[in-house]
Amino acid sequence: xxxxxxxxxxxxxxxxxxxxxxxxxxxxxxxxxxxxxxxxxxxxxxxxxxxxxxxxxxxxxxxxxxxxxxxxxxxxxxxxxxxxxxxxxxxxxxxxxxxxxxxxxxxxxxxxxxxxxxxxxxxxxxxxxxxxxxxxxxxxxxxxxxxxxxxxxxxxxxxxxxxxxxxxxxxxxxxxxxxxxxxxxxxxxxxxxxxxxxxxxxxxxxxxxxxxxxxxxxxxxxxxxxxxxxxxxxxxxxxxxxxxxxxxxxxxxxxxxxxxxxxxxxxxxxxxxxxxxxxxxxxxx
Numbered sequence: 583x584x585x586x587x588x589x590x591x592x593x594x595x596x597x598x599x600x601x602x603x604x605x606x607x608x609x610x611x612x613x614x615x616x617x618x619x620x621x622x623x624x625x626x627x628x629x630x631x632x633x634x635x636x637x638x639x640x641x642x643x644x645x646x647x648x649x650x651x652x653x654x655x656x657x658x659x660x661x662x663x664x665x666x667x668x669x670x671x672x673x674x675x676x677x678x679x680x681x682x683x684x685x686x687x688x689x690x691x692x693x694x695x696x697x698x699x700x701x702x703x704x705x706x707x708x709x710x711x712x713x714x715x716x717x718x719x720x721x722x723x724x725x726x727x728x729x730x731x732x733x734x735x736x737x738x739x740x741x742x743x744x745x746x747x748x749x750x751x752x753x754x755x756x757x758x759x760x761x762x763x764x765x766x767x768x769x770x771x772x773x774x775x776x777x778x779x780x781x782x783x784x785x786x787x788x789x790x791x792x793x794x795x796x797x798x799x800x801x802x803x804x805x806x807x808x809x810x811x812x813x814x815x816x817x818x819x820x821x822x823x824x825x826x827x828x829x830x831x832x833x834x835x836x837x838x839x840x841x842x843x844x845x846x847x848x849x850x851x852x853x854x855x856x857x858x859x860x861x862x863x864x865x866x867x
Contacts, residue, residue, distance in 0.1 A: 590621065791861060833846050
């Protein structure tokens with residue numbers, strides 16, 4: 583496949599977005615943007631209907647941090663049910679890691695209703711650097727220790743500002759989705775945790791496996807949270823036992839006189855899961 587210039591690709595994305603804006607997706611004439619759809623479809627190796635959704639999410643992502651169903655409905659000015667016709671196309675964009683998903687934790691969620699659609703940063707990087715698009719290769723791990731070490735390395739890359747927060751969460755979510763052969767990962771996935779909670783849980787597991795019985799409550803700060811207020815909100819959710827890691831009995835907290843001195847440790851439930859992985863930790867009670 584020949585490389586396409588960023589000007590050509592961005593022009594095609596813009597053309598599709600403008601043509602779709604306010605179209606109601608009713609009797610929409612896809613033929614008028616067929617050349618643009620063909621170019622995008624060829625570049626990403628996807629169908630033209632998938633290229634159509636990608637182009638619109640691409641532009642909308644630059645108007646806000648994420649895109650949800652309401653954003654698309656407002657953009658197209660269409661009936662929400664019309665978007666469900668693109669259900670399979672969106673799934674393909676997920677499977678190819680072109681779009682990322684931050685899903686609702688609501689156990690009774692309606693499909694896509696609360697999902698946040700996020701453009702993979704690698705898409706923009708490839709286009710802006712005139713590079714061909716390459717799908718993210720799956721990383722399958724035979725044991726959970728190697729996977730936890732990989733997630734820990736991602737944290738270090740974020741600390742060094744080599745990757746963004748969204749890239750860290752994307753990589754973490756990708757590892758969860760592709761390594762459910764491991765009991766710990768499968769359990770976390772079934773709990774439907776936010777990716778940020780899953781990431782911090784794995785960090786606590788890693789520090790425990792590598793020798794610390796308890797983890798200081800202030801450890802998630804570092805460079806992960808871009809604002810101090812976000813870090814404080816997260817810490818407070820743990821202290822008030824409103825965080826899913828506490829609610830779902832993955833961690834326990836030991837109170838202290840001052841919040842920063844509070845310690846976290848894995849619950850017996852989490853330790854039992856690690857035993858399923860062949861990891862027995864002899865911790866003091």
